[in-house]
Amino acid sequence: MRKMLFLFAILSLCGKVLAGELEYYKLYTPQDGMSAEEIMQIKYHNKYSLFAKDYYLPYCEVYYVDASGFTRKKIAKRFRIVKGGEDGISYKDLVVITYPTEIKGLAILTWTYEDPNKSQDVWLWVPSLKKVRKISASEDDDAFMGSDLTVEEVSTRKFEDESYRLIGEENFKGYKFEHTAEIKFEGEPCFVIECVPKQLHWYYAKRIIWVTKSTGGNIFEEYYDKNGKLFKTIFRDWAIYERGIKNYPTQHAVECKDLRTGHRTTVLNLEQEYDKGISEQEFTVKALMRSKW
Amino acid sequence: MRIILFITLITMVLPLRIFALQLNDSIDYAGFLKMEIRLKNNTDNSHQHLSGLKNTFDIGFDYKLSENWSFFFHPRFFYDFAYDIREQEEFDRTQHYMGHTQRTEWLRDCYLDYNSDNLDIRLGKQQVAWGHMDIPILDKVMPFDLTNWFLPDLADMRIPLWMAKIDYSPKLNSTLQFLIIPDFEASRVAPPGAPFSFSAYNNFYNLTQSLPILVGTVPFNTYLNNIYVDTIFPSKQFENSTFGVRFSSMLGNLEYTLNWLYGFTTSSYLYEEDTVATFVPGAPPHIELSSYNSRRFKRVQMMGLSFAKSFVDPGLLEGITLKGEFAYIHDEPTYYGTSGSRELTEVSDKYNWGIAIEKDVVKNTTLSLQLIQFIVDKDKRVDPTTGTVYKVLDTSTYGVIDKVETSIALKLMTDFMYERVKPEITVIYQEDNQGRIVPKVGVELRDNLWLKIGYAHFYGRPDSSNGQFRNNDQLMMEVKYTF
Numbered sequence: 001m002r003k004m005l006f007l008f009a010i011l012s013l014c015g016k017v018l019a020g021e022l023e024y025y026k027l028y029t030p031q032d033g034m035s036a037e038e039i040m041q042i043k044y045h046n047k048y049s050l051f052a053k054d055y056y057l058p059y060c061e062v063y064y065v066d067a068s069g070f071t072r073k074k075i076a077k078r079f080r081i082v083k084g085g086e087d088g089i090s091y092k093d094l095v096v097i098t099y100p101t102e103i104k105g106l107a108i109l110t111w112t113y114e115d116p117n118k119s120q121d122v123w124l125w126v127p128s129l130k131k132v133r134k135i136s137a138s139e140d141d142d143a144f145m146g147s148d149l150t151v152e153e154v155s156t157r158k159f160e161d162e163s164y165r166l167i168g169e170e171n172f173k174g175y176k177f178e179h180t181a182e183i184k185f186e187g188e189p190c191f192v193i194e195c196v197p198k199q200l201h202w203y204y205a206k207r208i209i210w211v212t213k214s215t216g217g218n219i220f221e222e223y224y225d226k227n228g229k230l231f232k233t234i235f236r237d238w239a240i241y242e243r244g245i246k247n248y249p250t251q252h253a254v255e256c257k258d259l260r261t262g263h264r265t266t267v268l269n270l271e272q273e274y275d276k277g278i279s280e281q282e283f284t285v286k287a288l289m290r291s292k293w
Numbered sequence: 294m295r296i297i298l299f300i301t302l303i304t305m306v307l308p309l310r311i312f313a314l315q316l317n318d319s320i321d322y323a324g325f326l327k328m329e330i331r332l333k334n335n336t337d338n339s340h341q342h343l344s345g346l347k348n349t350f351d352i353g354f355d356y357k358l359s360e361n362w363s364f365f366f367h368p369r370f371f372y373d374f375a376y377d378i379r380e381q382e383e384f385d386r387t388q389h390y391m392g393h394t395q396r397t398e399w400l401r402d403c404y405l406d407y408n409s410d411n412l413d414i415r416l417g418k419q420q421v422a423w424g425h426m427d428i429p430i431l432d433k434v435m436p437f438d439l440t441n442w443f444l445p446d447l448a449d450m451r452i453p454l455w456m457a458k459i460d461y462s463p464k465l466n467s468t469l470q471f472l473i474i475p476d477f478e479a480s481r482v483a484p485p486g487a488p489f490s491f492s493a494y495n496n497f498y499n500l501t502q503s504l505p506i507l508v509g510t511v512p513f514n515t516y517l518n519n520i521y522v523d524t525i526f527p528s529k530q531f532e533n534s535t536f537g538v539r540f541s542s543m544l545g546n547l548e549y550t551l552n553w554l555y556g557f558t559t560s561s562y563l564y565e566e567d568t569v570a571t572f573v574p575g576a577p578p579h580i581e582l583s584s585y586n587s588r589r590f591k592r593v594q595m596m597g598l599s600f601a602k603s604f605v606d607p608g609l610l611e612g613i614t615l616k617g618e619f620a621y622i623h624d625e626p627t628y629y630g631t632s633g634s635r636e637l638t639e640v641s642d643k644y645n646w647g648i649a650i651e652k653d654v655v656k657n658t659t660l661s662l663q664l665i666q667f668i669v670d671k672d673k674r675v676d677p678t679t680g681t682v683y684k685v686l687d688t689s690t691y692g693v694i695d696k697v698e699t700s701i702a703l704k705l706m707t708d709f710m711y712e713r714v715k716p717e718i719t720v721i722y723q724e725d726n727q728g729r730i731v732p733k734v735g736v737e738l739r740d741n742l743w744l745k746i747g748y749a750h751f752y753g754r755p756d757s758s759n760g761q762f763r764n765n766d767q768l769m770m771e772v773k774y775t776f
Binding site for chain 1 (some may be wrong): 323324325353355365367402406408410411413420422425432446447448449451460462465466468541546548601602603604605606607611612613614616651652653656657659708711712713737739740741743773775776
């Protein structure tokens with residue numbers, strides 16, 4: 001009995017966040033009794049897949065749907081390598097557009113630094129120039145590739161950017177995923193956390209997020225303006241991708257609705273893979289120049 | 294018998310089916326059909342309003358042969374109907390050159406690619422771009438198609454060449470690039486009479502059309518009767534290849550390159566070879582002159598460097614990207630003379646440099662500001678026979694230019710409606726109050742249907758590089774269907 005208790009205690013510790021920063025390449029799951037900060041650290045760890053050495057998304061469909069139902073589509077590939085703080089870099093990310101043809105080949109290489117105060121380094125392969133352009137990082141509140149999502153919602157928001165308060169725990173009411181009209185995550189046990197941006201006069205005054213206990217992923221977010229009015233929601237379809245002994249928390253879909261315009265963006269992440277052994281050479285300017293389009 | 298037939302059929306068809314499946318998995322293609330319309334807002338340059346009705350078909354195939362090997366094939370054809378439906382002699386004369394795809398230029402890319410971690414090799418017809426600036430300083434590897442001045446995209450202006458490009462990375466983010474270019478193509482310029490033909494070319498053509506010209510009266514009337522120009526291309530030998538080396542690396546997040554290029558100029562330069570005088574007895578006796586000239590391409594050497602850095606640390610400079618490049622060109626042929634008249638062609642060293650600052654200024658809006666200087670080492674030459682002092686000339690207009698020519702380029706880009714509408718404006722200002730202003734807006738009508746509308750305004754003295762096109766202000770429209 002003692003041995004079992006000891007083993008149980010060890011296993012529990014493995015899943016818990018130890019004091020300080022989370023370690024790269026390790027999996028963490030939120031536990032009852034954790035603080036809002038601890039849960040959010042895990043959420044960011046999962047968002048940027050810092051639990052894996054690399055991430056490969058061969059097929060990502062993005063739908064832009066306006067209030068009238070008019071739909072546009074983009075298809076992209078995404079690669080990420082987690083540097084784990086080597087040379088001050090947290091991770092390197094590469095997005096390559098494959099559709100529509102007009103922008104086929106457009107590639108965006110970003111290096112994200114561990115220091116939360118540092119901006120990203122960004123390179124762009126521009127098909128109309130057949131040239132790599134070093135560009136300034138977009139502002140965090142700029143639209144990400146013309147979507148309803150902002151740059152920080154996709155790639156730059158960090159744990160240090162907000163202060164957190166645990167509102168409570170509840171079973172999620174469910175979300176109707178507009179793309180397929182399915183009801184998702186109904187009754188899913190979640191932590192509910194209020195996040196307030198540290199930056200003054202930001203594009204939102206606070207957001208309320210639902211983080212699932214099973215994956216540590218933020219399945220739903222509500223954005224409020226300074227008048228307390230809800231203006232935007234983001235749904236993220238988190239699930240566990242089982243691969244051998246490692247279970248990877250994975251975002252299969254994202255749906256962002258702008259309640260002011262009725263426009264929504266739906267992202268479908270298909271056939272994702274982790275720890276494929278992607279070479280770091282794929283995240284260089286030279287690799288961008290391989291583009292044919 | 295039936296079974297034998299069935300098995301035979303299966304054995305014949307199955308490999309084909311498997312092959313087709315493999316082909317489908319490994320082949321990627323994309324292309325477009327595009328119609329461009331150009332309407333000039335005046336006709337005082339011997340052209341009517343419609344200066345372009347160009348239809349383009351473009352398709353690219355990427356065939357992945359294996360994990361490391363792939364083959365890319367990319368043809369493009371165009372036909373400009375404006376040259377057919379117009380009646381003006383000046384314009385129609387250029388139809389054979391401007392109205393359709395020239396010679397082998399239909400093949401934009403055709404190369405075999407080998408990619409591995411440390412070594413990339415690209416063999417075949419392709420284009421290479423060096424440098425960071427929007428106005429080419431180091432971007433001198435390829436010849437340029439200047440038939441529409443600098444209005445098209447740079448990727449469409451570069452004329453691809455057959456070459457070997459080898460990129461070797463001894464370590465991460467450091468690459469040594471070798472270029473061996475046995476192919477040679479001259480930069481294309483618009484023929485006399487076309488909308489964007491250089492004024493120097495137009496003037497020369499007009500001169501040839503007005504022969505004979507009385508050039509002297511003592512002791513007899515002397516007429517210039519003939520002008521012969523022989524263009525001499527570099528002979529097709531390996532030693533006439535262009536060779537290039539580029540080393541690129543990073544210091545922290547400062548990216549830099551060191552470049553070296555050795556090869557023939559992509560533009561030809563005019564040299565007087567001989568003038569033959571023939572005495573013609575008769576009533577009245579006179580002298581007839583025949584001028585023999587050549588256009589030659591000369592070997593030059595370029596050395597240069599470029600850098601780019603984004604300021605990522607918090608502070609005043611955060612969010613700014615700084616870029617720059619410098620090129621030293623040794624012994625480039627240069628024209629000297631008086632305004633409108635070229636007298637000498639001599640080599641001179643050139644020092645060209647530019648610096649650019651780029652920043653996201655407001656939401657989704659990027660501002661780029663560039664300062665560029667073209668410096669010629671010897672801006673004056675003395676004619677050894679007459680002692681006359683000649684000044685350096687603009688190659689395209691024969692207008693006198695300064696030792697240091699400064700340009701400022703400003704580009705503002707933004708987008709609206711979830712990136713469906715993308716306006717941008719480019720303003721080029723050059724010394725002597727000349728330049729061009731080009732506002733454009735691109736609209737995504739459907740995923741596969743795009744509309745672009747723009748306007749090009751040129752200003753400046755008629756003998757300045759942009760001012761020579763001051764009567765060429767035009768509205769540009771483009772509809773593109775992609776697949």
